[in-house]
Amino acid sequence: MRYLPLTAADRRSMLDAIGVKSVDDLYRDVPQAARRDGLVDLPLSASEMEVERRIAKLAAKNLTAATAPMFCGAGVYRHHVPAAVDAMIQRGEFLTSYTPYQPEVAQGTLQYLFEFQTQVALITGMEVANASLYDAATGTSEAIAMAARVTRRTKALISGGVHPHYSETSEASLRYTGLEIETLAPDPLGTEDLLGRLSPDLACVVVQNPSFFGRLNDLKVLADSCHEMGILLVVVVTEPVSLGLVASPGEMGADIVVVEGQSLGIGMNFGGPGLGLFATRDKFLRQMPGRLTGQTVDQDGKRGWVLTLSTREQHIRREKATSNICTNSGLCALAFSIHMTMLGETGFTALAELNHARAVELADKVGAIKGIKVLNDAFFNEFAVTVPGSAAELVEKLAAKGILGGVPASRLYPTWPELDNVLLLAATETNSDEDLDALVSALKELV
Amino acid sequence: MTTISGNRGPLIEEPLIFEQATPGRCGVDWEKPAAYEDRLGGLRKKGKIGLPDIAEPTVIRHYTRLSQKNVGIDTVFYPLGSCTMKYNPRLNEKTARLPGLSQAHPFQPVSTVQGALELMDQCAHWLKVLTGMPAVAMSPAAGAHGEFCGLMAIRAAIEARGEGDKRLKVLVPESAHGTNPASAAICGFSVESIPANDRGRVDLAALKAKLGPDVAAVMVTNPNTCGLFEDEVLEISKAVHDAGAYFYCDGANYNAIVGRVRIADLGVDAMHINLHKTFSTPHGGGGPGAGPTVLSEALAPFAPVPYVVHDDKGFRLVEHAHESEGKPCGRLKGFHGQFGVMVRALSYMMALGADGLRQCAEDAVLNANYLLAQLKDELTPSFEGPCMHEALFDDRFLKDTGVTTLDFAKALIDEGFHPMTMYFPLVVHGALLMEPTETESKATLDKFVASVKGLARQAKEGNSADAFKAAPIYAPRRRLDETAAARTPVLRWKDQAAE
Structure with missing residues (x-):
């Protein structure tokens, strides 16, 4: 077995050194009734070539953006990831290291996390960011719990423009924490009245910008109104590339910002792993969940980094911790950070402009098709349209033509028949002119 | 002696990226879009973000240099107890990057992603057959998230029985990972600690005394964090079930028993499996991991969404x-779980197969017992062997030497090893927990043993405390001031010139 260095002779001599006859003797504490002789009913070991063949066979059954024009978004976006990103994250010193518990031999991880925290704070317009959470869905849940700790209030209001996976994850994850969460009805037209629903017993209001349906909103008035009542404004962002072009949540008055980092560096991977970016104001630092990297000096006075403020965390505080989270998404944070470094200010803003321009072009072309109506007047790289009949059926017909033509709202909102004709379309820098033409001509034929 | 540059040969002092900005340079080339009218609703960003512009070669050099300040399994022996730092096969990186998998979007029509769903189903199948458990929730993102998932299912099951406001207590051994009580707390349970007996196992009598109609679940790590199999596990699970509670097993140490013990035979109701430990997916400096959670018949109906089903029309979600x-406890994560991690774990399971996985467990246990045997006279083992996949020592061997567990660990860094886990579990004083894993050769273990024994002798000979306190000397950094970091937190770079 190629992954196992011990030879039969090694095993024999080691058993002798231990003073037992066989490896069975080492399992003598396992009760007889729980011991298994023989092998489980699964295939036997296989060569590298054979495993690759089996997995490739599964991969070949999928139609993906690798070959098909793809316009799906709804929280996961396809972007070009520079080759340098993948080359760097596959260095074994990054890939095969653990959480940096021994900082003297983990300065690489700690320094990139410090740089990552800085990048996240900058793009969100916030003062401080942590070293990441699992994804933005769990991050939203953590943000609500944090707002409740900060305000000592127990109610939260989630806008109908928030990704339904984020609100569902929050509702389920916080069900037994004594918090009362109200999620508003899906809001494709941006007509919900959040201001009218504010009350001084709310810990936080959660909004998404751009919304799940692609709508861009000015949050300043909402932020001011929240703050007058001591409510924290939690802003969720599913598309971090938007932060290169749109006013940041921090500028608009957010108190906690949660961003899904998948767009940069990570790839789609059928939706996981993701990367939860989490940023807030300095004054709320001690209520923050997750790992934090801080600057310090070593015995020789040289600058270095360590994990810090860990008295918030489960390995110290156990049941009194701010969260049960133990890991972050280290390697995803690294991929995100390298991609951001490659882009820099110039590349990041240019990428965002390119995405928006592509989406504007798509909206104009699709909106010109008889029977299709674009619902958003302001958006970034994704927008909602209504189509005649079922959007889900239309998407199936597009798939039959080899086009992955967006996400029908009913996929996420199956119990809202009024959304059956709503389709979400996203365009990024990866969509070519040919992709747009293919979608537009197929839609003309099918609608 | 210091160099003029501050560098030590090829070990380069690397500034932050923010200190290396070369305005006018850029690591990517994007075309400019043709003139158009934006549709941002007046929300166009004003002002700069403050990100540094850097050309591609500088970026590559930066991250390469940072990597050289890290150690990983690829560079050193990394016997970090409870973390299962085994070799991460590169094949798994290759399969996870197949465009037919990595370029799949989670909301494509299911008709276009039958291969991805089949892969999730196969990964689930392997985990169910290995553990003998009837169901598995695939969406948890990590071990702690899997604990949370299992406890959510338990809470939902108890509510379905009409006992939701009666059973609000979870019992957790004092040797447990900190995540266990933290996960129980966010499920709204109160937590009570169960003491360990003098054999490093759960004190069965103490557990029984705490069991009652107010207990929802008992969480036991098996093999436990002392590296020992809970030899009274069948009595424990029976007592738990007799009291009407559920038995949660923390599967962090599952690597020791894969293929040799069926989890279902232990009376377990829920157990998370750390794919990044037992099934070799890279730890990546702290994630991403995955924590699929196997469930008994009693808990299966309460598994969270989403999950894959297979019928005559194919696979669907x-x-x-x-x-x-069933009656799912809801959704605990966005999309469909850590798919990329599942691809790696399935590749690993396929490569090893039923025979190889069992051999892994045996070699992991053999390696740990070999360390225990080689070190038991020089160090002080906390409990009688045999151990499972990790060997636990305490700091009695350092008594009166002036050297602490921390000092000892730092000295091992200079010897070219990543230290063992220190000060965990909390049930022994100054713990040193060593988990060699099955992917280490006898030659590596022998070198490690020589260093550990040598250091132990140096400590005991006396007059070496100062040398130990000075370690590490040869690492990229010497000991870092953690107190100062916490007292005045500096958590991001700031442009001094701009302030």
Whole structure:
């Protein structure tokens, strides 16, 4: 077995050194009734070539953006990831290291996390960011719990423009924490009245910008109104590339910002792993969940980094911790950070402009098709349209033509028949002119 | 002696990226879009973000240099107890990057992603057959998230029995990972600690005394964090079930028993499996991991969405609670779970197969017992062997030497090893927990043993405390001031010139 260095002779001599006859003797504490002789009913070991063949066979059954024009978004976006990103994250010193518990031999991880925290704070317009959470869905849940700790209030209001996976994850994850969460009805037209629903017993209001349906909103008035009542404004962002072009949540008055980092560096991977970016104001630092990297000096006075403020965390505080989270998404944070470094200010803003321009072009072309109506007047790289009949059926017909033509709202909102004709379309820098033409001509034929 | 540059040969002092900006340079080339009218609703960003512009070669050099300040399994022996730092096969990186998998979008029509769903189903199948458990929730993102998932299912099951406001207590051994009580707390349970007996196992009598109609679950790590198999596990699970509670097993140490013990035979109701430990997916400096959670018949109906089902029409996803035949505890994560991690774990399981996985467990246990045997006279083992996959020592061997567990660990860094886990579990004083894993050769273990024994002798000979306190000397950094970091937190770079 190629992954196992011990030879039969090694095993024999080691058993002798231990003073037992066989490896069975080492399992003598396992009760007889729980011991298994023989092998489980699964295939036997296989060569590298054979495993690759089996997995490739599964991969070949999928139609993906690798070959098909793809316009799906709804929280996961396809972007070009520079080759340098993948080359760097596959260095074994990054890939095969653990959480940096021994900082003297983990300065690489700690320094990139410090740089990552800085990048996240900058793009969100916030003062401080942590070293990441699992994804933005769990991050939203953590943000609500944090707002409740900060305000000592127990109610939260989630806008109908928030990704339904984020609100569902929050509702389920916080069900037994004594918090009362109200999620508003899906809001494709941006007509919900959040201001009218504010009350001084709310810990936080959660909004998404751009919304799940692609709508861009000015949050300043909402932020001011929240703050007058001591409510924290939690802003969720599913598309971090938007932060290169749109006013940041921090500028608009957010108190906690949660961003899904998948767009940069990570790839789609059928939706996981993701990367939860989490940023807030300095004054709320001690209520923050997750790992934090801080600057310090070593015995020789040289600058270095360590994990810090860990008295918030489960390995110290156990049941009194701010969260049960133990890991972050280290390697995803690294991929995100390298991609951001490659882009820099110039590349990041240019990428965002390119995405928006592509989406504007798509909206104009699709909106010109008889029977299709674009619902958003302001958006970034994704927008909602209504189509005649079922959007889900239309998407199936597009798939039959080899086009992955967006996400029908009913996929996420199956119990809202009024959304059956709503389709979400996203365009990024990866969509070519040919992709747009293919979608537009197929839609003309099918609608 | 210091160099003029501050560098030490090829070990380069690397500034932050923010200190290396070369305005006018850029690591990517994007075309400019043709003139158009934006549709941002007046929300166009004003002012700069403050990100540094850097050309591609500088970026590559930066991250390469940072990597050289890290150690990983690829560079050193990394016997970090409870973390299972085994070799991460590169094949798994290759399969995870197949465009037919990595370029799949989670909301494509299911008709276009039958291969991805089949892969999730196969990964689930392997985990179910290995553990003998009837169901598995694939969506948890990590071990702690899997604990949370299992406890959510338990809470839902108890509510379905009409005992939701009666059973609000979870019992956790004092040797448990900190995540256990933290996960129980966010499920709204109160936590009570169970003491360990003098053999490093759960004190069965103490557990029984705490069991009652107010207990929802008992969480036991098995093999436990002392590296020992809970030899009274059948009595424990029976007592738990007799009291009407559920038995949660923390599967962090599952690597020791894969293929040799069926989890179902232990009376377990829920157990998370750390794919990044037992099934070799890279730890990546702290994630991403995955924590699929196997469930008993009693808990299976309460598994969270989404999950994959297979019928005559092929594979499909149950993404919403109302579409389920069971009573799901809801959705605990975005999309469909850590798919990329599942691809790696399945590749690993396929490579090893039923025979190789069992051999892994045996070699992991053999390696740990070999360390225990080689070190038991020089160090002080906390409990009688045999151990499972990790060997636990305490700091009695350092008594009166002036050297602490921390000092000892730092000295091992200079010897070219990543230290063992220190000060965990909390049930022994100054713990040193060594988990060699099955992917280490006898030659590596022998070198490690020589260093550990040598250091122990140096400590005991006396007059070496100062040398130990000075370690590490040869690492990229010497000991870092953690107190100062916490007292005045500096958590991001700031442009001094601009302030």
